[in-house]
Every structure is written in C-alpha cells, then in structure tokens.
Amino acid sequence: MNSPSLDFETAVFDKEYVALGDRREAIVRGGRHLFDRLPAAFEGVRQIGVIGWGSQGPAQAQNLRDSLGDSVKVVVGLRSGSRSKGAAEAVGFREEDGTLGEMFDVIAASDMVLLLISDAAQAEHYREIFAALRPGTTLGLSHGFLLGHLGDVGETFPPGVDVVAVCPKGMGPSVRALYEQGATVNGAGINASFAVEQDVTGRATERALGWSVALGAPYTFQTTLESEYLSDLSGERAMLLAGVHGIVESLYRRYQSQGMTPDDAFRHSVETVTGPVSRIISKDGLLGLYHRLDGTDREVFAQAYSAAYPVSLELTAEIYDEVRSGNEIRSVVLAGHRLARFPMGKIDRAEMWKVGQRVRAERSEDREAPLDPFTAGVFCGVMMGQVDVLLEQGHPYSEIANESVIEAVDSLNPYMHARGIAHMVDNCSTTARLGARKWAPRFDYLLTQQSYPAVDDKEVDPAPFAAFEQHVIHGVLRTCAEMRPSVDIFVE
Structure with a gap:
C-alpha cells in the first residue's frame, strides 16, 4: 500500500494539524460543546439507521440518540426474530415509536445507514443491503472488512451512495461507558479514525465527522478504508x-x-x-x-x-x-x-x-x-x-x-x-x-x-x-x- 495523501475540508468543525514525527496530520477535536453543530453536519439526514446489536451497535445507537436529541431520529434495525430485540428495547428502542424495526425496512427508510452487523453477515448479505439503500444515502461502516471482501469477489459499493467509516479505537461497551463519563469528565471518550471512500452527496466528510463527534470521540484522525482494514x-x-x-x-x-x-x-x-x-x-x-x-x-x-x-x-x-x-x-x-x-x-x-x-x-x-x-x-x-x-x-x-x-x-x-x-x-x-x-x-x-x-x-x-x-x-x-x-x- 502506498502512503495515502490525507487531508480534508470541513465547514462545520474546526480542523487543526498535529505534528507526528516528521509528518503533519489533520484532526478534529470532539467534545459536548460541539453537539449544537451536529444538525449542520447531518444536514439532509432525517433518520440514521443503526443496523446490528453486537459490540458496537448498542453503544453507537445510544450515543447518537443522546447526542442528536430531536434533530435526527436514530432507529435500530435488527433481523427478523433477532435475540437482541429485548436488549434494544431495554435501553429505549421500541417498535411502537418507530425507533426499532426490521433491518431491511430500516435500511430502506434511513438517510444514513450504519452497518454494524458481523463481518461474515456483511459478506453474506451485502447484495440485499445494497439493494435496499436509496440513492443519495450515506452508508457508514466501523470496519473496512466489507471493502476487502468486495475487492476479493470483484464487486464494488453502489455508485449512488456515500461510503464513509468511523472506527472507534475501543470496544463498544467502553465507547458507551466513557461517553456517559463525558457528561461530567471533560475529555472522556474513545478516539476514532474516519475515512471517506465515496462522496456522492458532497456531504460525506461532514457526516463522518459528525458521526464521530456524536459518538463522543475526543479526537478524530483521518485514514482510508483500505488502510483501516489492512491495519485493523x-x-x-x-x-x-x-x-x-x-x-x-x-x-x-x-x-x-x-x-x-x-x-x-x-x-x-x-x-x-x-x-x-x-x-x-x-x-x-x-x-x-x-x-x-x-x-x-x-x-x-x-x-x-x-x-x-x-x-x-x-x-x-x-x-x-x-x-x-x-x-x-x-x-x-x-x-x-x-x-x-x-x-x-x-x-x-x-x-x-x-x-x-x-x-x-x-x-x-x-x-x-x-x-x-x-x-x-x-x-x-x-x-x-x-x-x-x-x-x-x-x-x-x-x-x-x-x-x-x-x-x-x-x-x-x-x-x-x-x-x-x-x-x-x-x-x-x-x-x-x-x-x-x-x-x-x-x-x-x-x-x-x-x-x-x-x-x-x-x-x-x-x-x-x-x-x-x-x-x-x-x-x-x-x-x-x-x-x-x-x-x-x-x-x-
């Protein structure tokens, strides 16, 4: 892999540079004082679908819901008959209020879809998932495994959607626990990397950064989806x-x-x-x-x-x-x-x-x-x-x-x-x-x-x-x- 040339532009957040060894990398500092910028970062997004309830799903769904408030609806999508339904309901996601639903229904209804199901499930169901995405949707990943699998089978992401990644550098339970500590302890949270693989809407970078800030990441670093899955x-x-x-x-x-x-x-x-x-x-x-x-x-x-x-x-x-x-x-x-x-x-x-x-x-x-x-x-x-x-x-x-x-x-x-x-x-x-x-x-x-x-x-x-x-x-x-x-x- 050749060294990627990384830099990004954002009109919503404050980009700064840090010196790392003999290089300079751009980052965004997070913090709850930035939550009022999230509606601008997610402009055009009325609903975020969080698909899956493994390690990252519970943390990301709850953190996003708490950070976004009423500005964007966060809905959890699970496969029919999922054993995780009760766990999602226990933390407030309900079919009655439209915040819990069948996974493909949630994908089809969401403007931004965070695909947090297992790697093997992504490899098995990606064609159905891609078919359910509406043009102009942002597909979000927290791991680049799917990119590697698509390359292996000679396929690509759908051309009409954004593809971004936000990858917390910690397990899901810690992503949630440190976010909750962040309510009283300045700087609590799990750092994350982000990547933009496809930008169809022109909003991919802002949405990725907004996603990371909403998760509570104190610092967000840039990478590429290929670099992320190879290193991870x-x-x-x-x-x-x-x-x-x-x-x-x-x-x-x-x-x-x-x-x-x-x-x-x-x-x-x-x-x-x-x-x-x-x-x-x-x-x-x-x-x-x-x-x-x-x-x-x-x-x-x-x-x-x-x-x-x-x-x-x-x-x-x-x-x-x-x-x-x-x-x-x-x-x-x-x-x-x-x-x-x-x-x-x-x-x-x-x-x-x-x-x-x-x-x-x-x-x-x-x-x-x-x-x-x-x-x-x-x-x-x-x-x-x-x-x-x-x-x-x-x-x-x-x-x-x-x-x-x-x-x-x-x-x-x-x-x-x-x-x-x-x-x-x-x-x-x-x-x-x-x-x-x-x-x-x-x-x-x-x-x-x-x-x-x-x-x-x-x-x-x-x-x-x-x-x-x-x-x-x-x-x-x-x-x-x-x-x-x-x-x-x-x-x-």
Whole structure:
C-alpha cells in the first residue's frame, strides 16, 4: 500500500494539524460543546439507521440518540426474530415509536445507514443491503472488512451512495461507558479514525465527522478504508490479540520450566503485561517503560527485545500479506459457513487460565504485579515488529500508533487485566476470535523455538535494540499521549 495523501475540508468543525514525527496530520477535536453543530453536519439526514446489536451497535445507537436529541431520529434495525430485540428495547428502542424495526425496512427508510452487523453477515448479505439503500444515502461502516471482501469477489459499493467509516479505537461497551463519563469528565471518550471512500452527496466528510463527534470521540484522525482494514485485521492477528495471547502462553511455560510456581509464572507473564507494562506504556510510552528499569534489568529487557523483534517482524509481515491478498478475509467468510456445524470452543478451561482466575481473585494493594524485564522486553519487541511492518506499508503515523500500541494498552489490555486474556479471546468478534486461534500459536511457537533459545545460548543479535531508542514511534506516542482520553478505559 502506498502512503495515502490525507487531508480534508470541513465547514462545520474546526480542523487543526498535529505534528507526528516528521509528518503533519489533520484532526478534529470532539467534545459536548460541539453537539449544537451536529444538525449542520447531518444536514439532509432525517433518520440514521443503526443496523446490528453486537459490540458496537448498542453503544453507537445510544450515543447518537443522546447526542442528536430531536434533530435526527436514530432507529435500530435488527433481523427478523433477532435475540437482541429485548436488549434494544431495554435501553429505549421500541417498535411502537418507530425507533426499532426490521433491518431491511430500516435500511430502506434511513438517510444514513450504519452497518454494524458481523463481518461474515456483511459478506453474506451485502447484495440485499445494497439493494435496499436509496440513492443519495450515506452508508457508514466501523470496519473496512466489507471493502476487502468486495475487492476479493470483484464487486464494488453502489455508485449512488456515500461510503464513509468511523472506527472507534475501543470496544463498544467502553465507547458507551466513557461517553456517559463525558457528561461530567471533560475529555472522556474513545478516539476514532474516519475515512471517506465515496462522496456522492458532497456531504460525506461532514457526516463522518459528525458521526464521530456524536459518538463522543475526543479526537478524530483521518485514514482510508483500505488502510483501516489492512491495519485493523493485521493488528488483531498480531499485537492486539493473537500476539499477546502467544506471548503470555510461551512465557508462562518458560517461567515454570525455570522453577516458578504456576501462580508466579502467571504473575510474571500475564499480570506483568496487562498490569504495569500496559499502564506505563499508556502514560510514558515504550521508551518510558525501558527507562523505568535499572541496571541489569535494562540488559535483560534489551536481550529479550532483540530476540523477540525479528520473530514478530517476520510473522507480522506474513499476516499483513495474508490480509492484503484476501486470504484472511476469505478464511473468515468460509468459517462463517462452518460455524453452525463446528462452533468455536473456549480456551478458558485450560490449566493456565484456571490459574489466572485464582491469581486475579487474590490480587491486593500490597501485592502488585511484578514489572518483569524479560516479559517487558518480549512484549515491546513484538509490538515494535508490528509498528515497523505498518511503517513499511505506508500507514499514517496516527493509525500505526493506535493499531499497534494505544488500542492495546489503553483499551484491550486493561479489559484483559480485569477479565482475563482467555475471556477476551473467547468473547470478542468472530473475526478476531478466528484470527487469534489461527495466529497465536505461531507467535507462541516462534518465540519458544527461536527467540528464547537465542537468549539462553547467548546468540542474540543486538541490532534490533540498537535501533529502538531513536525510533520515530516514540515522538509519535508522546504527541498521542497528549490526546489521550482524560480517564482510563472503563471496564464494567
């Protein structure tokens, strides 16, 4: 992918530029003080249809309804017989007042349609969905999977509609919870990226920005739909989910083989990653984590980093190729046809994750998770491998930082700290769950078979760490930290 030339114009919101490394990117700051501009952003939109009630659907429907008030009607569309109907009714969407209806009826009646059903369902039903869209409608996506699928099957979006995306950098429950905190805490919310794929009406950019502001995003960054799905699908198959899963499983076994008890092995692997490592990176960046260490701990970090980085670079490059080629998208579509017969099993019954339940239950203020330097080095080495793959592929700095670092330490890892990595792997989107099951073992095996023996045999090439301290990502993360939401991610 060539580096996209990104800039946009808006007459409704205030665009500003931020310096990220050696580049400049345009952003829009959000905030509730901008809600009175939303009618202008959604000019010509009388009804927004929110289709689906998975992770993002409940949050986005409620946030939009609360932000827009009476200026635009927000209607939830569900398939006939959906088991989610009761949940939608419980938060105030009702057939009686026209705010809840059958999905295709809602699509046909809406001026802006936010398609938040699963990736597999989009791939299965896109022809019917496109047929229901009226000319001049704005089709909104929160993930670029459908673009990738259309390219794979040789089709395109309907030519007579806008196509935009707003992609919150957090799970739906957090999008909702932080929006509610935003009523009293300035700056609470989940940052988002936006993209304009087609602009038929001339209003696509304003509608996308209005959508993001209405969701409560403190900052909105620009990307392209292609760049979003390439980085997002690759990221969840690498650092964001499969990578962290493979890291901790490999480290848990390693530490036990070195004589730790199961509980201590869990603390030095999982608890270190989801606890102090993520908290420090969130506030101080990757370099701040390294500087938190002293003496021999820095040497241990550097060895672990240099051993893990090449494995991550190679494997993330393979993942990116698989996503870009369409192979990963096809695998998700094919799995959708198999799941009724072969449903995905859960991993949380394995011995390691039962130990984790006990360790989390025994947490106390006087027993903090350890900041293990070897674990920290492996984690950062894998993370930086993904950073460099996305850099090589020309992604915007803001997207690289969000998809490789910020979404991990500010959104997903805190959730895993509260509930467990196994819980996340067992309960995230179908697309992400499939990716974790496919790629986590690859991270586990390569770290176990190549990285750790290199450390033990003192055969680690120090070159990866030598490049670490001067890496451009550190300056990018310092700027992004200034745009960090003013509260920590909310975990119910």
